[in-house]
Every structure is written in structure tokens, then in C-alpha cells.
Amino acid sequence: MSTTILELQDASIFQKDSLVLQDVNLKIQSGEFVFLIGKTGSGKSSFMKTLYGDIPLQKGEGSIVDFNLKKLREREIPFLRRKLGIVFQDFKLLPDRNINNNLLFVLKATGWRDTAKMNSKIEDVLHKVGMKTKGFKFPHELSGGEQQRVAIARALLNDPELIIADEPTGNLDPQTSVEVMRVLQDINKAGRTILMATHDYALILKFPSKTLKCDGGKVFEVVQRAV
Numbered sequence: 001m002s003t004t005i006l007e008l009q010d011a012s013i014f015q016k017d018s019l020v021l022q023d024v025n026l027k028i029q030s031g032e033f034v035f036l037i038g039k040t041g042s043g044k045s046s047f048m049k050t051l052y053g054d055i056p057l058q059k060g061e062g063s064i065v066d067f068n069l070k071k072l073r074e075r076e077i078p079f080l081r082r083k084l085g086i087v088f089q090d091f092k093l094l095p096d097r098n099i100n101n102n103l104l105f106v107l108k109a110t111g112w113r114d115t116a117k118m119n120s121k122i123e124d125v126l127h128k129v130g131m132k133t134k135g136f137k138f139p140h141e142l143s144g145g146e147q148q149r150v151a152i153a154r155a156l157l158n159d160p161e162l163i164i165a166d167e168p169t170g171n172l173d174p175q176t177s178v179e180v181m182r183v184l185q186d187i188n189k190a191g192r193t194i195l196m197a198t199h200d201y202a203l204i205l206k207f208p209s210k211t212l213k214c215d216g217g218k219v220f221e222v223v224q225r226a227v
């Protein structure tokens, strides 16, 4: 039985006082892979920021992994983010430490203490993204695609119920984008729910899946035509 991971009802998304999206109604079920497309400035990032508590939900109703977005308090935001894996276009790895220590940093910051368990978790997530042998490398020693794999591994550390990826292939060449996309697909096939914003229509055609579009201040589902 599938459960609802994300639901918005008559939601409006604002950037400060300006309305970016209105009357947003959608549901994402556990196990889905959902693309979010739309032109630059159409509101994709604002939408995602609202989901992880960076922008408050001022109007309408929203629930995400059992948190009520309308009633979300400042002190609850770290707990919400522990249930989400967030991946950004620019990787956001810490440049002053190697990959293992980047991942260790996140585990310690989210309450892990047992060294053996932390090491085994790091090995596990790096294995999932095909980076098991690269843990000793520093971020600047990795290609963009490898850094993004590590950023995906980092997002997996706390077994998130939903992965939110904002343009994860935006800085990558087409072939590397496909490789990173395969990693995300494998993670989805293993049962994780993924919401991914992208500009890359070629990627959507190659990996067809449910697609939401931001356009004209609204979010709606688009049906892909066979090409």
C-alpha cells in the first residue's frame, strides 16, 4: 500500500511578499520518481525551498513526511531535514576535508555517535553511488559527476523518506548527467521517493516519469508524448 509522502492543498508559494505560485494542489506517493520542470524563474526552487522549510508556507495546507508545513516551527526544521535528503546543483561539499570526513561530519551533526556504525554507514552510501574507493579523496580531487555522487550519498545518510534534488545535473555535461540520473533511478528502484527539478528535457525523455510543470504561477502535471 502506498502512503502519501507530500501533499499540498490550495498552497501559495511566496518569495518575501511576491506570489510565485498559487493554488498548488498535488500529492506524491511513496516510491514515486517525480520531475519538476519549468523555465528559469518559474518557481521551482521556491517550491522546493518551501518543502524543506527554507520558505514558510503562508497560505494553504501542506504536509511532508508527517510534518505540517503550515504549522512548522523553526526548531522543528532540523528534524524535518533529517527525514529529507537534499541535493543541490552545486554539490555543497566541505572543501577542507576528504569525502569520508564530509560524510562523518553530517552523521555527527545529526546525532550519530558509534564509530563502527558511522564507518559502516559511510561505506554503505558510497557503495550505493559507486564511490566506495574514493572516500580518502578531497572534493577538489573529484570530477563534477563524482562530487554529485558524493552529494547524493550524503543525502542518503539518514535513510530519508524523500529526496529533493534541485537541478542535480545542472553543472554536469550530458553524459555525466545520464550517469548521475542512473544513480538516482537505482535509488528510486530500491524504494526511495524522489522529487527532482530540472531544465534538462533530454533527460526527461530518456528517463520518462511523472512530471510536474511550473508555469504561469501554477503547478500542474504534464503528460509526456511519445517521441
Ligand SMILES: Nc1ncnc2c1ncn2[C@@H]1O[C@H](COP(=O)(O)OP(=O)(O)OP(=O)(O)O)[C@@H](O)[C@H]1O
Binding pocket: 015, 016, 020, 038, 039, 040, 041, 042, 043, 044, 045, 046, 047, 214
Ligand atoms: N531570495 C529571493 N528574494 C526575492 N525573490 C526571489 C528570491 N529568489 C527568487 N526570487 C524570485 O522568485 C521567482 C521564482 O524564482 P525561483 O528561483 O523559484 O525559480 P526557478 O524556477 O527555480 O528558476 P531557476 O531555474 O533559474 O533556478 C523569480 O521571479 C525570482 O526572481
